[in-house]
Amino acid sequence: MEDLSRFKQTYFDESAELLEVAESGLLRLTPGEVDSDEVNAIFRAVHSIKGGGGAFGFTELVAFAHEFETVMDGVRNNTVPVTTELVDTLIRANDLLGQMLAYAREGDPAPAGTTDGTVAALRRHLSGGAPQAPAPAAAPAAPPPTPVYADDEDDEAGLFGDAMAAIAAARAEEDPVPPGKLRWTIVFRPRSDLLMSGNEPAFMLRALRRLGDATVECHTDALPNLQNLEAELLHLSWTVTLIADADVDLDKINDVFEFVADDCDIRITAEAPPPAAPEAPPPVTDPVPVAAAVPSAVAVTIPEASPKAPGAETPKAEAARPRPNGGGAEHAGLTSHTIRVDLDKIDRLVNMVGEMVITQAMIAEHVRELPPGEFQELLEGLEQLAQHTRELRESVMSIRAQPVSSVFSRMPRLVRECAATTGKEVQLVTSGETTEVDKTVVENLVDPLTHMIRNSIDHGLEGPEERERVGKPRAGTVHLSAQHRSGRIVIEITDDGRGINRPKVLSKAIEKGLVQPGATLSDEEIDNLIFLPGFSTADQVSNLSGRGVGMDVVRRNITSLGGRIGVYSTPGEGSRFVLSLPLTLAVLDGMVISVGEERFVLPLTNIVESLRPKAADLHGLVGKCDVMMARGEYVRLVYLHQLFGIPGAVADPTRALVVLVETEDGSRLGLVVDEVLGQQQVVIKSLEANFRRLDGVAAATILGDGRVALILDVAGLREMSRHMDSRAPRPPVAALPAPALEPV
Amino acid sequence: MEPSVKKKVLTVDDSRTMRDMVSFTLKGAGYDVVEAADGQQALGVIGANKVDLVITDLNMPVMDGLTLIRRLRATPAHRTLPILMLTTEADEKKKSEGRAVGATGWIVKPFNPEKLISVVQKVCG
Numbered sequence: 001m002e003d004l005s006r007f008k009q010t011y012f013d014e015s016a017e018l019l020e021v022a023e024s025g026l027l028r029l030t031p032g033e034v035d036s037d038e039v040n041a042i043f044r045a046v047h048s049i050k051g052g053g054g055a056f057g058f059t060e061l062v063a064f065a066h067e068f069e070t071v072m073d074g075v076r077n078n079t080v081p082v083t084t085e086l087v088d089t090l091i092r093a094n095d096l097l098g099q100m101l102a103y104a105r106e107g108d109p110a111p112a113g114t115t116d117g118t119v120a121a122l123r124r125h126l127s128g129g130a131p132q133a134p135a136p137a138a139a140p141a142a143p144p145p146t147p148v149y150a151d152d153e154d155d156e157a158g159l160f161g162d163a164m165a166a167i168a169a170a171r172a173e174e175d176p177v178p179p180g181k182l183r184w185t186i187v188f189r190p191r192s193d194l195l196m197s198g199n200e201p202a203f204m205l206r207a208l209r210r211l212g213d214a215t216v217e218c219h220t221d222a223l224p225n226l227q228n229l230e231a232e233l234l235h236l237s238w239t240v241t242l243i244a245d246a247d248v249d250l251d252k253i254n255d256v257f258e259f260v261a262d263d264c265d266i267r268i269t270a271e272a273p274p275p276a277a278p279e280a281p282p283p284v285t286d287p288v289p290v291a292a293a294v295p296s297a298v299a300v301t302i303p304e305a306s307p308k309a310p311g312a313e314t315p316k317a318e319a320a321r322p323r324p325n326g327g328g329a330e331h332a333g334l335t336s337h338t339i340r341v342d343l344d345k346i347d348r349l350v351n352m353v354g355e356m357v358i359t360q361a362m363i364a365e366h367v368r369e370l371p372p373g374e375f376q377e378l379l380e381g382l383e384q385l386a387q388h389t390r391e392l393r394e395s396v397m398s399i400r401a402q403p404v405s406s407v408f409s410r411m412p413r414l415v416r417e418c419a420a421t422t423g424k425e426v427q428l429v430t431s432g433e434t435t436e437v438d439k440t441v442v443e444n445l446v447d448p449l450t451h452m453i454r455n456s457i458d459h460g461l462e463g464p465e466e467r468e469r470v471g472k473p474r475a476g477t478v479h480l481s482a483q484h485r486s487g488r489i490v491i492e493i494t495d496d497g498r499g500i501n502r503p504k505v506l507s508k509a510i511e512k513g514l515v516q517p518g519a520t521l522s523d524e525e526i527d528n529l530i531f532l533p534g535f536s537t538a539d540q541v542s543n544l545s546g547r548g549v550g551m552d553v554v555r556r557n558i559t560s561l562g563g564r565i566g567v568y569s570t571p572g573e574g575s576r577f578v579l580s581l582p583l584t585l586a587v588l589d590g591m592v593i594s595v596g597e598e599r600f601v602l603p604l605t606n607i608v609e610s611l612r613p614k615a616a617d618l619h620g621l622v623g624k625c626d627v628m629m630a631r632g633e634y635v636r637l638v639y640l641h642q643l644f645g646i647p648g649a650v651a652d653p654t655r656a657l658v659v660l661v662e663t664e665d666g667s668r669l670g671l672v673v674d675e676v677l678g679q680q681q682v683v684i685k686s687l688e689a690n691f692r693r694l695d696g697v698a699a700a701t702i703l704g705d706g707r708v709a710l711i712l713d714v715a716g717l718r719e720m721s722r723h724m725d726s727r728a729p730r731p732p733v734a735a736l737p738a739p740a741l742e743p744v
Numbered sequence: 745m746e747p748s749v750k751k752k753v754l755t756v757d758d759s760r761t762m763r764d765m766v767s768f769t770l771k772g773a774g775y776d777v778v779e780a781a782d783g784q785q786a787l788g789v790i791g792a793n794k795v796d797l798v799i800t801d802l803n804m805p806v807m808d809g810l811t812l813i814r815r816l817r818a819t820p821a822h823r824t825l826p827i828l829m830l831t832t833e834a835d836e837k838k839k840s841e842g843r844a845v846g847a848t849g850w851i852v853k854p855f856n857p858e859k860l861i862s863v864v865q866k867v868c869g
Contacts, residue, residue, distance in 0.1 A: 007768070011761040044803055048759040054854035055765060196817075198826035198848035203869045207862075232823065256866060259849030 010340070011052045012105050018045035019098050020409055026091050027412040031082045034075070042090075043072040049097065053104065061100040064115045068093045071122045080125050089121045181212075181243050182270050184253060189219075189237035189265040196232065199260050205238065207256045212244030343439070346399055353389075353396050354587060354683035360389050361680050361704035390681065397584050402442045404482045404491070405433035410446065411453055411480060418457040425464050425475035426457055432482035437489045438584045444561050445491070445581075448554045452493050452577055453478060455550060460497035460575050470572070472496065484583070488605070491579040500569040502526045509535065527567045531555045560688065562698055564715055588684055590711065592677040592703065593659065595640045596649035599709040600673075601682050601701055606714045608660040608668065610676050615654050628653070628670050630660055635670045638721040640712075643696065650674045663715045671717070680704075684711065696720045751868050752776040752793060756786040756800035756812065757830065762853065766799060766830070769857040770864060783807025787815060790822070797868040798827045799851070802838060810845050817846035826867040830855070 025042040028035075050065035071090065074080030096118050103110045186208065190201055208214050217239045224235060242253075250268065257266055360382075367375075367382060408430050419426040461467075461476035468474055479494040502523060509515040509529045521529075529535060533552040558565045563581035582588070590601035617629045618637075626637040637658065641649030650656035650672075658670040682701035687694060687710075698713035753775045755766040760781075767777040778793055780786035784807040786800065798816070802809035809829055816822040829842045829850040839850055848867050851860060 007761055007764050010764050014760045040803075041805065044758065044805065047803060048762070051853050052759060052761040055761075195824045197843075197846055198824055199867065200824075200826070200869070203866055206869065207866045210865075255862075259867070262843075 008056055008105075011056065012101060013340070015049045015052065015101050016098075018049055019094060019101070020406075021045045022094050022097075023091065024409045024412060026087060026094060027416060029082060029087050029090070031084055031087070034078075034082050036076070039072070039076050043069065043076050046072055046097070049101070056104070058100075058104040060110050060115070061097075061104050064093075064100055064119065065097060067115075067119050067122050068097060071125055074126055086125050089118070089125060093118050093122060178243065180246060182246055182248065184212075184240075184242040184244060184248075185267075185269045185271070186240040186242060186253065187237070187265070187267040188240065188257070190234055190260060191263045192233040192235060194234050194260060194263050197259070197263065199263070201234065201236070201238070204256050204260070205240065208240050208242055208253070211248050211252060211256075212242050214243075215241040217241075341399075346396070349396050350400070353393050356389055357393065357587060357681045357683055358702055358704065360386060361682075362706075363704070364680070365704035393587055393681065397438070397587070398436075400439045400584070401436040402439050403434045403436050404442060404445065404489070407442055407445045407449060408433045408480060408482070411449065414450060414453055415457065415478065418454055422458060423463060424457060424461050426461060427475045427477045428453075429477060429479045430481065431479070435482040435484060435489060436583075437482075437581065441489070441561060441581055441583070444557060448557045448579070449480070449491070449493070451550055451554050453480070456493055456495040456497065456575070456577075460495040460499075462498050485580075488580050488582055491581070492576060493579075494574060494576040496574040499571040499573055499575055500527050500530065500567070502571070505529050527569050530567065531565070559693075562713075587681055588711070589679065590682045590701075591659070591679050592682075592709065593657075593671075593673040594675045594677055595644070595673050596646040598644070598646050599677070599703060599707060600640065601709050601711045602659060602661065602671070603698075603711065603714070604679065606661040606663070608662050610657050610659040612656075613653050613658050613670075618653055626653075628658060630658075630668075630670065633668070635660060635668045636718075636721065637670045637672055638717055639672045640717075641672075643717065643720055661714045663718060667718070669714060669718055669721070671712075682709075682711065750774060750776040751796040752778060753797045753799060753864065753868070754778050754780060754786060754789055754793070754795040755830075756780045756783065756798065756804070756809065758782055758801060758804045762801065762830070766860065769860050772857075773861045773864070775864070783809060783812030783815070786812055790816070796826070797864060798825060799830050799864075800827065802829055802831045802842070810841060813842065813847050814845045828863065828867060 022042045022045040025038050025045070028038060029042075046065055046069045050062050050069055053061045053065060068090075071080055071086075071093075075082060075086075080086065096115060099114070100110055103114075188201070188204070190199075194201065205214070205216055209216075219237045219239070220235075222235045222237065223229075229235075242248075250270070253268055254261075257264060363382060364386070367379065370379075411430065412428055415426050415428040418424075456478050457476075461478070462470070462472070464474040467476065477496050479492070481494075482489060482491045484490075506515065506521065506526050506529070509526075509532070510517050512534060514529065514532050514535065515521065531551045531554075535550075535552065555565050558579055558581065561581055563579055565580075566578045567575060568578070569575040588601075589604040591604055591607055593600050593602060611630065613628050613630075618626065619629070619634070620626050627634040628637050629635075637653065639651070640646070641651065653672050656672050656674055657676055658672055659676065661669050661671055663669070680703075682703075684699045685701055687697060687700050690700070694710070696713055696716040696719075697710045698716070699711045700708055701711055703709050753766075753770050755763050755770075755777060756779075757763045757766070758781050763779045763781075767779060770777050778789050778795065780789045782804040783800070786798065787807075789795070790798070798812075800809040800812055807815075809831070813827050813829070816825060816827060826848045827846070829838075829847050830853055831838060831850065842850060849863065851863055
């Protein structure tokens with residue numbers, strides 16, 4: 001058993017997943033509509049935890065899992081009715097199972113009586129849901145852990161059928177049995193179709209040989225002549241004389257035939273050495289001659305299922321490529337070959353890939369200076385290297401990618417609890433659970449999502465009565481969704497509650513000194529006040545939220561991941577929170593641009609196009625920003641050199657370049673830059689970790705020539721430019737009349 | 745049946761722990777082991793590999809063990825393939841169901857490694 005202890009880690013990891021499976025299944029279990037697949041999945045989860053626990057000898061855990069499993073089995077067989085009370089008990093049982101696993105992991109025994117209450121509750125449901133159970137359940141003082149489960153343990157492997165044919169065959173023996181040994185005579189006459197169950201007599205004879213000194217005699221009397229020979233039928237029988245040590249007993253010999261006892265005529269007799277061994281086992285005379293030998297001659301004539309000679313057919317069928325089972329099955333078989341790898345190793349790999357990307361950029365930088373037309377092969381090789389590096393990067397990143405379902409699956413429980421605490425009726429709808437994102441991002445989503453969902457239920461949704469009054473269904477709906485959008489993951493939390501109470505938010509903000517009294521704020525600005533530190537609208541601090549450490553912490557968590565959060569609210573109809581996060585935190589595809597002597601990187605996913613505007617396309621809005629007409633649409637211009645105070649940059653947009661970028665919410669911006677230098681993969685180095693956070697900057701990177709370039713945050717730039725509008729001096733083109741009708 | 749060629753065992757179980765343990769134990773005893781998480785996957789693996797023995801759990805998602813055995817026995821090539829059912833359900837009913845669809849034998853988990861090896865040797869040498 002100690003060999004198997006190395007699998008404990010796998011077991012605990014797997015059990016944790018199974019607990020989640022069981023929990024989410026239990027949360028979906030509604031009285032009246034029982035989905036048998038769902039119930040089966042819960043049963044299997046508990047069953048697997050029990051099975052593995054047995055292998056490691058966690059008896060307490062196994063005993064409890066057995067109780068749990070028994071009730072689930074009842075649910076599966078429709079003998080235990082599904083009631084709200086039952087679901088609650090099962091959820092508690094699932095929690096307790098998790099605790100038992102924790103004890104087992106630590107190697108601690110569970111405190112005495114840990115499971116008593118839950119076991120009693122489980123058993124109450126078993127006894128037909130009757131409130132008070134009769135005798136067995138009414139004994140909480142005597143928890144009966146082991147006996148309950150004993151049925152599974154006494155019989156590790158066994159025989160088909162219960163009969164053992166062992167008849168004392170009187171066979172006169174002239175050879176003396178060596179002292180201390182036993183001579184067994186085993187007559188083994190299998191039924192002719194024995195092979196059809198996959199049993200192979202040769203292996204049984206070999207197994208006998210492992211028990212001692214065996215002499216095998218083969219009887220061929222039942223062999224038909226050649227044209228009647230069926231390759232899949234068996235016509236031989238054997239007599240084995242086995243001289244074995246005294247510790248080889250009848251059980252061990254029977255064990256050899258355990259799977260075929262019903263398909264054979266087996267007679268086993270033992271003979272001890274004449275004088276010695278007074279305590280030799282009694283001669284075996286089990287007198288039950290069941291399974292009367294089917295005469296082989298008869299068996300030969302039994303018509304075979306396949307009319308053709310099966311011997312010739314077999315190899316062909318095996319070689320045939322298309323198999324009757326589903327086409328995807330072969331691939332599916334391969335996906336199960338997974339390994340578990342330490343996260344550190346993957347991170348090291350990610351790091352190495354990052355360095356490789358930098359090195360590759362460096363080489364590309366040098367190669368650019370080579371005379372054109374020369375070193376063609378070198379250039380081609382580098383092109384390939386670049387492509388392989390990209391593929392390697394994507395492969396490595398995909399190792400770290402995980403579906404968000406691991407976070408989403410925790411939410412039903414949260415909703416259930418919040419609903420219970422607030423007395424509201426809440427329905428949670430999730431979509432896009434399979435959307436994949438980097439593991440770090442997934443892990444960091446738990447807290448923000450937890451808080452936001454609590455917030456939606458606590459502040460957003462109305463109570464059932466109030467909802468009815470305003471003509472909404474009693475149960476409020478919270479919709480949690482995830483999707484990939486332009487290289488980022490976008491998570492939305494939508495509720496159909498009352499929406500943000502803007503007057504209340506504003507007065508609260510003024511009261512807390514966050515907003516000057518008399519300030520005029522747009523609806524959007526008011527909504528966004530809830531993200532300010534120290535803001536909380538709850539009249540009374542509730543257990544759920546409203547401690548004033550809410551949405552600002554959420555926002556901080558999200559921004560630290562390179563993400564953004566926004567809120568959209570309609571009074572009376574509900575609110576929608578939108579989170580947008582990068583898919584990975586390590587590498588990105590970027591466009592390197594220059595402004596003066598500085599280099600910046602723009603995430604490729606933000607870029608729409610770059611163009612050199614004609615003077616006619618440019619318009620200044622009085623008292624506001626400059627805009628440019630691009631593809632029939634006015635786009636606000638942002639002068640990077642102004643924003644970052646860079647001297648020596650090209651200030652005139654008609655001589656510079658405008659890079660059109662798009663933010664997640666679809667709004668566009670024109671960044672005025674000197675030059676676009678080229679596309680390249682860059683390794684993201686966190687600014688917060690190495691320096692400090694800067695507005696409009698997502699992170700930094702190291703370019704091929706060794707200099708540091710800032711990676712721009714487009715949405716951040718938009719925010720900055722709005723503030724600039726009110727303060728900054730007018731940009732040079734501001735004087736242009738709008739619209740300018742200047743022939744070009 | 746070359747003794748120098750490793751016998752290949754397919755372990756079918758939805759529990760990774762179980763697959764790992766069976767796999768580890770049998771590899772230690774000189775067998776090649778391939779894995780599948782349910783009956784459907786197992787059919788795929790058998791389609792792509794020549795296996796000498798199948799050890800299957802009974803209660804699995806997608807396709808359970810009994811269906812797997814039935815499907816295998818319906819294929820001429822696998823009519824005599826040894827198939828052991830590995831299950832915690834030790835009751836006679838399961839065993840006779842297994843027997844009826846053509847299982848070779850069974851092992852009850854939790855198994856101990858020696859027992860597993862000896863049963864495997866018995867059915868596939």
